[in-house]
Amino acid sequence: MRPTVSSSLLLALVLATGCRQGGLYPDGEINNEAERPEYGDADDVAPYVGDNELVLEAQAEFPTALDFHQKVIWRTCTPFDGVCHNSKEYPDLRTPAGFIETFGAPCNLQFGEFQSVYDGCERPGDRIVWYGGGFGENELEIGFVEYIPGESNGFEDTPADDAPGLHIHLASPVQNERPEGYATAEFSRKFVTDGNVEELVYASLSTRWWVLGDGSHIFGEVPNYRIETVQNILAVGIVEGDANHNGTFGATVYDKPASLLDPNNPEGSYLIARLRGEMHGEEVPGSRMPLANKPFSIPEMLALFCLVEGFSPEADATGLTLPIDYNNCSYAENPEDLNLLGAGVTWEGRIRKILEFNCGGCHSGTEPAADLNLLEGNVYERLLETSAQNPELNLIEPGDELSSYLYLKLIGDDTIVGQPMPFNPITGEGTLTQAEIDDVLTWIINGAVENE
Ligand code: HEC
Structure with missing residues (x-):
């Protein structure tokens, strides 16, 4: 086993480092120098x-x-x-x-939904190695860790994928002789201090471990007397290489976070x-x-x-x-x-589909609602013409969202006749997401172009 430093000192060290903003990680390592x-x-x-x-x-x-x-x-x-x-x-x-x-x-290191983490923001994960229990003593990168509370002791059969206990997902499978065994896991992280790379073990956990699936999912039993240890490890904040759980390790794929x-x-x-x-x-x-x-x-x-x-x-x-x-x-x-249109916010690139999907049900066929067909015919040309409800405005006025009657209908502006759109007769509410409304707005402001 490698030497460990006193755990409270390390906890303080790791916490202090974890909170720092401003470090760049040139070699996939965490820079511990004050910049x-x-x-x-x-x-x-x-x-x-x-x-x-x-x-x-x-x-x-x-x-x-x-x-x-x-x-x-x-x-x-x-x-x-x-x-x-x-x-x-x-x-x-x-x-x-x-x-x-x-x-x-x-x-993207702040707390929120893990799914919202972008791969390119993921940092190199902390490392883990097991000693004993037939484990191969290879140091592996941690993808993500989940603690599922509940009775977690003395499993007779292989625990389920969502059994109560500590689930550790790794970048690559662990080498082990047996499917389970009593072992001590050491968690470590690389630091750069005065230009030297140092690896510090910041926590360890001795318990019974099971190897699940292809070996990259390791399960640790967490009996009652170990709960506090596990909570302390989690409180330190394990750096997860696959923080969004999607299988891509961003720091490996991209040069640096x-x-x-x-x-x-x-x-x-x-x-x-x-x-x-x-x-x-x-x-x-x-x-x-x-x-x-x-x-x-x-x-x-x-x-x-x-x-x-x-x-x-x-x-x-x-x-x-x-x-x-x-x-x-x-x-x-x-x-x-x-131009933000570079990301495809054109009529053909995005807006046509948004309107077809959300408005086409009523604004189509031989008798479209408000005599406005948003599904068939030359819809783009039609949008540049006047509104029936407010003949002073065009439905879309390139460059000027507040003179675009269709946009005013979308945001439920005070000046509109009738309901805000898309009108849902059942709930009385619209169905466009904020992102879709933003896209329509971006499109109008940038000239409401048809194609890139
Ligand atoms: C459930 C049916 C329904 C859906 C869905 C719907 N509309 Fe309408 N729309 C109507 C009706 C009915 C009117 C006329 C009454 C009113 O304005 O409240 C109308 C009127 C309009 C008008 C006014 C037309 C003009 O020339 O002044 C616009 C613009 C409009 N809708 C745009 C949209 C857009 C954009 C969507 C989708 C994001 C949409 N509508 C979805 C039923 C619908």
């Missing part, structure tokens, strides 16, 4: 002098990170107290300092991925941000991208007042690429 930022340097930021209107607009509106925070982030925070990132899985973005802290901070905002790397920043709904070409779980708010315009996206691309990993809160470097920003060449 206190240093002052930035405004010397070499020359203004953009090209002729791209979008860049000029971004530069005029958002000369510094502080402007961006005040005008954009704060806007997405204000209307609903609680929506804005002061709870659960969200970072606190309300203050400029909180915003700056999201640079380099690990993503994503940060909320990754200095110099907008495409690898989780907050940006949540705005776009995708990262590494894959869908990111969770509805798109900002919820219940106007999606970002191109100049806003550009300001964020240039801010992140030019952000020095050493900058601290003073970096907020430095100019955003639009001149050296690679995204300033083609700001149109940052």
Whole structure:
């Protein structure tokens, strides 16, 4: 057995480390060094002098990170107290300092539904090794751990997959001679201190273990006198390599876990991925941000991208007042690429299906509701024409959601005639999800285009 340090000392150490924000993990290891930022340097930021209107607009509106925070982030925070990132899985973005802290901070580690964890946010899992009981003493990565409370003692047959006790899911099967045995499991984690990688055992558990399924699911009996030990181990917070239980170990698949905002790397920043709904070409779980708010315009996206691309990993809160470097920003060449439509929010890409599915039942056939057919014929052309209920407005007015009567019907605006849509005669309520309404809004604001 490897030497262990006194458990309370380790508990404190692990807790302190677990709470830190701001470490980057270059080699799939957790950096234990304090990365206190240093002052930035405004010397070499020359203004953009090209002729791209979008860049000029971004530069005029958002000369510094502080402007961006005040005008954009704060806007997405204000209307609903609680929506804005002061709870659960969200970072606190309300203050400029909180915003700056999201640079380099690990993503999606806050508590919430485990399914909502994005693979790209998963960190290298803690390690476990068993001594005794015919186990092969191989160190294996922990995928995820579940404790199911209840009578958990002296099983005669192989316990069920959901038997009361401690279930540990591993990255690869354990090598063992027997299907069960009494053994001591040691939990460990890698730390980087002063550039040295150290592996620390932070907990151990001696009990009877069973090997289930293909060997990557290990079950530990938790008799009453062991419950406290198990609770203590769980309280430390085991780092799970497959936190969302989907079989993909994000830290193995991607070079390093994503940060909320990754200095110099907008495409690898989780907050940006949540705005776009995708990262590494894959869908990111969770509805798109900002919820219940106007999606970002191109100049806003550009300001964020240039801010992140030019952000020095050493900058601290003073970096907020430095100019955003639009001149050296690679995204300033083609700001149109940052259009959120890039993620497919076009009529053909997404909106047509949303309307067909949710509205087509009534708005179709020879006598469609309100004489509006949303299923057959040239629906796209029809949407650019006037509303029957309010002939002063078109159903869709590209670029202006508040002049788009169909959108006003979706949000149940005060000015509409009749019911908010989609009208459900049974419940009286709509069925569109917030994400779908957000997509319709994004689509309208970005010009309600038919195809990409
Ligand atoms: C259960 C049937 C039903 C469903 C489902 C439904 N509608 Fe309607 N819709 C109606 C009826 C009935 C009217 C006319 C009465 C009213 O407005 O309340 C109407 C009116 C409208 C109008 C006004 C048309 C105009 O020219 O002014 C719009 C726009 C509209 N619906 C859009 C939608 C959209 C978009 C959806 C899906 C997201 C939808 N409806 C789903 C029954 C439905």
